[in-house]
Amino acid sequence: VSRGAKLAAQLLAFGRRQALEPKVVNVTRFVRAMDDMLRRAIGEGIEVETIVGGGLWNTFIDPAQVENALLNLAINARDAMEGQGKLTIELGNAHLDDDYAKAHDDITPGQYVMLAVSDTGSGMPPEVIDKVFEPFFSTKSEGKGSGLGLSMVYGFVKQSGGHVKIYSEVGEGTTIKLYLPRAMQSEDVEVATVIGPIVGGSETVLVVEDDTEVRNTVVEMLSDLGYRVLKAVDAASGLSVIESGILIDVLFTDVVMPGTLKSPELARKARERLPDIAVLFTSGYTENSIVHGGKLDAGIELLSKPYSREALARKFNHVLANQRQRKENRAAMGNVGSSVATIAERVTRRTILLVEDDDLIRMSSAEMLQASGFAVIDAASAEEAITAISTLPIDVLITDVNLPGMSGPDLARTARAQRPQLGIVFASGDLTAVATDVPAVQLPKPYRPTHLIASVERALAIAEAATTSD
Incomplete structure (x- = not known):
């Protein structure tokens, strides 16, 4: 099953039909982090050199696909060198001008981040170079490869708006250059995912x-x-x-x-x-x-x-948690005034930024907070929230973990970088996906109004204690 899933993913990548999860990243970090894995994959007989140009630009790509692409290129280079030789990975900024674009198909002139992988292997003649990105074409012996590695790399780069160029000479080696479009935004902060047990349900x-x-x-x-x-x-x-x-x-x-x-x-x-x-x-x-x-x-x-079965289980946990939260909010709205009146008396006018992509959950939760005396700014995505954080005085950020685009933990890290004393509450049906290095209050879905308000108060208390200690 896993092999079939991988095969399907590679075919979708070549056809530029996979649903990418792009982020603004600096590729340097991924290349450095993959150093040990690459050395294990290609063996001790191959020397690895990494060259990173100064002031490398950011690019808007799917980080997982970049890692897969680099690993595929490294393994192909290893096979071409038969386990002995030198692998060079180079990162740099590049400008593809109008003349270059006219000489090649599907290229937009502009600024790119270049990732190049070079080997000292056997090289390829022109007739092989012309076919090397075709699905199922392989220079390896039967049973040694699917012929999808380079086609997957090609499809991913093209779907990302980039360009692939290959240089090769028989007896000298091969260089494959990936040109990834430059992103002008600052880099999204990656948060490690905590993997918990797979949990099902009875629905x-x-x-x-x-x-x-x-x-x-x-x-x-x-x-x-x-x-x-x-x-x-x-x-x-x-x-x-x-x-x-x-x-x-x-x-x-x-x-x-x-x-x-x-x-x-x-x-x-x-x-x-x-x-x-x-x-x-x-x-x-x-x-x-x-x-x-x-x-x-x-x-x-x-x-x-x-x-995978795990991905299916986690997605079901997420959508069912949101479903339960919508039911809980509807049931609670009629009793909001009486259930939170005492809490409202204790609240000074604090501002809450509520980030939730489910419209009903966002609106009803905002009403609960407002009924408790808080000022509420709501956003449907992390990108909307970042604008609010940059321009408004926010005391507590309440965010779902699974958001379209930038995730909740990514948003929290970005928000903390701008406002170190910001209180943070993660609200989700899948709290196993929250990194432990992000200090925050965890609010499991579905939650009641009293649970929501109590979580905000805990986040405020944590933030105030941190301010006092400073």
């Missing part, structure tokens, strides 16, 4: 998937995780199940489906009949009705294919 899930093998596999994985699973072969039959009156907690549907009824319309009709239903889409393609320009439409939950 009822409707799986809508037209591929029989995929459907059977998903049903088996969800059943093993404890869920009660219903299944449908297309959107129309999925709607029939929903209209039957069976209580369904989660609609898990492929985006690209046969028939006249499409998945987004199925989701809309499902929410009309079952307002509390959680909807999770899945797709292996970025060019569909819920992903545009490689980014998700607002308010959409997507699990990209191929996915």
